[in-house]
Amino acid sequence: xxxxxAIENLTVSFxxxxxxxxxxxxxxxxxxxxxxxxxxxxxxxxxxxxxGLLPRSAxxxxxxxxxGQNILGAPEGxxxxxxxxxxxxxxxxxxxxxxxxLTIRRQLSETLALHRGLSGRSLQAExxxxxxxxxxxxxxxxxxxxxxxxxxxxxxxxxxxxALSGNPDLLIADEPTxxxxxxxQAQILELLGRVRRETGxxxxxISHDLGxxxxxxxxxxxxxxxxxxxxxxxxxxFDDPCHPYSNGLIGALPPxxxxxxxxxxxxxxxxxxxxxxxxxAFAPRCALETAACKAVPPLLVPxxxxxxxxxxxxxxxxQMHVGQAAE
Amino acid sequence: xxxxxxLRIGRALLTIALVVTFAFVVLRLSGDxxxxxxxxxAPPEVIAAFRKAWGLDDPIWMQxxxxxxxxxxxxxxxxxxxxxxxxxxxxxxxxxxLALTLPALxxxxxxxxxxxxxxxxxxxxxxxxxxxLAAVAGFTVxxxxxxxxxxxxxxxxxxxxxxxxxxxxxxxILPIFxxxxxxxxxxxxxxxxxxxxxxxxxxxxxxxxxxxPWRAVVTNHALPNAAIPTVTIVGFMVGSxxxxxxxxxxxxxxxxxxxxxxxxxxxxxxxxxxCILLLVALTMVTSNLIVDFLYGFLDPRLRTRTGSA
Numbered sequence: 010x011x012x013x014x015a016i017e018n019l020t021v022s023f024x025x026x027x028x029x030x031x032x033x034x035x036x037x038x039x040x041x042x043x044x045x046x047x048x049x050x051x052x053x054x055x056x057x058x059x060x061g062l063l064p065r066s067a068x069x070x071x072x073x074x075x076x077g078q079n080i081l082g083a084p085e086g087x088x089x090x091x092x093x094x095x096x097x098x099x100x101x102x103x104x105x106x107x108x109x110x111l112t113i114r115r116q117l118s119e120t121l122a123l124h125r126g127l128s129g130r131s132l133q134a135e136x137x138x139x140x141x142x143x144x145x146x147x148x149x150x151x152x153x154x155x156x157x158x159x160x161x162x163x164x165x166x167x168x169x170x171x172a173l174s175g176n177p178d179l180l181i182a183d184e185p186t187x188x189x190x191x192x193x194q195a196q197i198l199e200l201l202g203r204v205r206r207e208t209g210x211x212x213x214x215i216s217h218d219l220g221x222x223x224x225x226x227x228x229x230x231x232x233x234x235x236x237x238x239x240x241x242x243x244x245x246x247f248d249d250p251c252h253p254y255s256n257g258l259i260g261a262l263p264p265x266x267x268x269x270x271x272x273x274x275x276x277x278x279x280x281x282x283x284x285x286x287x288x289x290a291f292a293p294r295c296a297l298e299t300a301a302c303k304a305v306p307p308l309l310v311p312x313x314x315x316x317x318x319x320x321x322x323x324x325x326x327x328q329m330h331v332g333q334a335a336e
Numbered sequence: 337x338x339x340x341x342x343l344r345i346g347r348a349l350l351t352i353a354l355v356v357t358f359a360f361v362v363l364r365l366s367g368d369x370x371x372x373x374x375x376x377x378a379p380p381e382v383i384a385a386f387r388k389a390w391g392l393d394d395p396i397w398m399q400x401x402x403x404x405x406x407x408x409x410x411x412x413x414x415x416x417x418x419x420x421x422x423x424x425x426x427x428x429x430x431x432x433x434l435a436l437t438l439p440a441l442x443x444x445x446x447x448x449x450x451x452x453x454x455x456x457x458x459x460x461x462x463x464x465x466x467x468x469l470a471a472v473a474g475f476t477v478x479x480x481x482x483x484x485x486x487x488x489x490x491x492x493x494x495x496x497x498x499x500x501x502x503x504x505x506x507x508x509i510l511p512i513f514x515x516x517x518x519x520x521x522x523x524x525x526x527x528x529x530x531x532x533x534x535x536x537x538x539x540x541x542x543x544x545x546x547x548x549p550w551r552a553v554v555t556n557h558a559l560p561n562a563a564i565p566t567v568t569i570v571g572f573m574v575g576s577x578x579x580x581x582x583x584x585x586x587x588x589x590x591x592x593x594x595x596x597x598x599x600x601x602x603x604x605x606x607x608x609x610x611c612i613l614l615l616v617a618l619t620m621v622t623s624n625l626i627v628d629f630l631y632g633f634l635d636p637r638l639r640t641r642t643g644s645a
Contacts, residue, residue, distance in 0.1 A: 057541075060545060062545055085549070085550060086549075089548070092544065092547035100538060107539055109539070109636070110561055110635060111556075112636075120547065123547055155636040155637070157636070
């Protein structure tokens with residue numbers, strides 16, 4: 010079946026510095042994909058590039074297929090029909106993502122008028138319905154308020170209402186709970202889950218929080234230094250991480266049950282994008298590093314059903330297993 | 337909102353009171369007015385009589401309150417040169433000054449703001465660089481240099497326009513242009529940087545991500561935000577409508593308030609100087625007050641913060 014959206018070999022450079030080195034993944038209709046990785050691994054840039062939201066100085070190449078049609082580099086007019094209507098996006102810090110001098114009504118009705126041609130009474134009714142849907146009490150009155158009159162969690166709810174106003178097929182949630190209190194985080198994720206169940210919308214959840222991703226996503230893609238290094242079903246990744254980086258990320262998580270163990274940190278730091286290692290970007294921090302790792306960047310190769318990993322060592326081991334199992 | 341307004345008006349009145357106090361202190365500091373006016377050779381009896389007549393024998397606090405009372409009634413003394421009330425002298429010069437500064441203000445706003453917005457939207461383009469080059473030049477060249485340059489070219493070399501005086505509208509062109517160019521440059525720079533800052537904000541990206549066409553993002557989302565810092569500069573320009581043309585009026589011998597000030601200072605005509613000082617303070621304070629109101633109107637954050645505080 011054709012995926013809802015597929016990103017193929019997406020690369021992004023700023024001022025001759027490549028920050029995204031050929032990213033590939035796809036999202037099916039109604040699917041929830043988690044995108045994890047450290048800050049600067051290219052999670053957000055991937056989506057900003059896909060929707061043409063990066064500054065003009067950024068050089069973007071590759072393909073972004075929405076229902077099989079490439080939207081990368083499409084004219085602005087065409088992209089305006091994709092953004093908000095087919096693919097909506099919510100951001101990390103809701104307080105700064107909303108315009109401080111416009112009322113919530115103005116900001117909500119903008120998309121409703123644009124994508125659904127609503128006006129007058131039906132527009133008002135829909136604004137109110139959306140605020141009710143995302144759980145803002147006293148919606149009628151609150152529509153005339155400004156973003157600074159709401160809490161961070163409420164602002165994120167409003168962002169979600171705005172994102173839903175175009176009835177999108179895909180919602181990109183870029184660290185939607187990072188700037189919020191833990192209790193509010195849970196509420197927002199619960200809201201996103203409920204909305205998804207009700208609308209059947211697909212979602213990409215960008216997060217550096219593995220716990221959040223494992224609970225809310227079907228599949229996970231792990232990114233490191235501008236590349237996807239592992240793709241797996243959420244459960245699989247946690248039970249049996251393949252890539253040494255995924256392994257490290259999960260080792261750094263405290264276990265919720267069982268014996269207490271020492272948490273392991275990944276030594277070293279993320280490489281500077283201006284000074285990337287010639288081979289695998291993770292090699293300098295990796296315990297399994299070999300001569301091949303230093304020389305050639307590994308490609309994503311399948312090591313099981315729906316499972317890909319970009320690691321010379323692990324891929325060789327696993328493919329052997331796959332081979333043995335097949336025999 | 338009412339509280340906000342009351343607070344601002346109170347502050348404006350306080351500022352004016354401070355300026356009046358300042359004028360009082362400066363006048364006392366500049367020496368004994370009796371000696372100053374009658375001259376050091378005057379006989380002591382005459383000086384004593386003068387002091388008594390003007391209340392200079394009263395205790396200083398009494399003088400201060402008398403002075404305040406007089407100003408409140410619009411009594412600002414007489415010019416020492418021709419004995420006419422200082423207020424009258426100053427007020428009759430205002431239309432001449434406004435005839436230069438108002439059209440100049442229109443040039444500043446009409447050229448400076450659009451140029452700044454355009455430069456910000458086309459950052460790094462040839463036009464942006466040209467606008468910024470012109471702005472830096474207009475910003476750094478002192479107005480008397482620009483004025484002399486314009487006189488040299490348009491009056492002396494080409495002979496198209498008169499170099500000074502106030503006989504016809506043609507005499508106003510060079511001074512208006514001189515005033516307008518510098519201000520437009522300042523405004524273009526401010527508008528550009530205000531716009532650039534706003535265009536980098538997250539809510540601009542949100543608007544684009546919502547599918548709002550770029551033109552609408554600029555007009556509906558960026559401009560209302562960029563207006564807030566720009567209004568400050570425009571307010572400052574409105575505040576200097578009266579006193580902002582001192583140099584230009586002198587160069588073009590235009591009989592406005594600024595030239596009156598220069599002449600009054602040269603003649604030590606204190607009453608006139610003080611009157612102009614108060615007038616300038618009054619226009620500055622008034623325009624600041626208007627700017628404050630506009631802030632409240634443009635920025636909802638300010639409105640509720642002071643309203644609920």
